[in-house]
Amino acid sequence: MSSVKDTVENAISSNKIVIFSKSWCGYSARAKKLFQEHFPEEKPLVLELDERDDGDAIQDYLAQKTGQTTVPNVFVSQKQVGGNDKTQAAFKSGELNRLVNL
């Protein structure tokens, strides 16, 4: 069985877009919607932490790794973008487009 660290690091290294999310979270919903609307050709890997036995451990590992304790926690091209607010801002500035197209 792989460790939580392996689960997170493999998700980030093997996928262009990874969204650590919670299924009931409105901020997560907005981040997922942004990618569906503006990057429909990309299929983000979404890990719904509230639906996984290792979800709390993943959230703890992400806090350690990124300093961010909340979801969503968005990574694009192996770079942490941040939560929904930062993801929306990165879209507006063009940074998200740049990262998606790396």
Ligand SMILES: N[C@@H](CCC(=O)N[C@@H](CS)C(=O)NCC(=O)O)C(=O)O
């Ligand atoms: N400003 C943050 C707000 C994120 C936020 O408050 N997320 C809530 C869930 S909707 C959270 O992670 N709460 C703590 C938890 O679920 O452990 C963003 O834009 O992403």
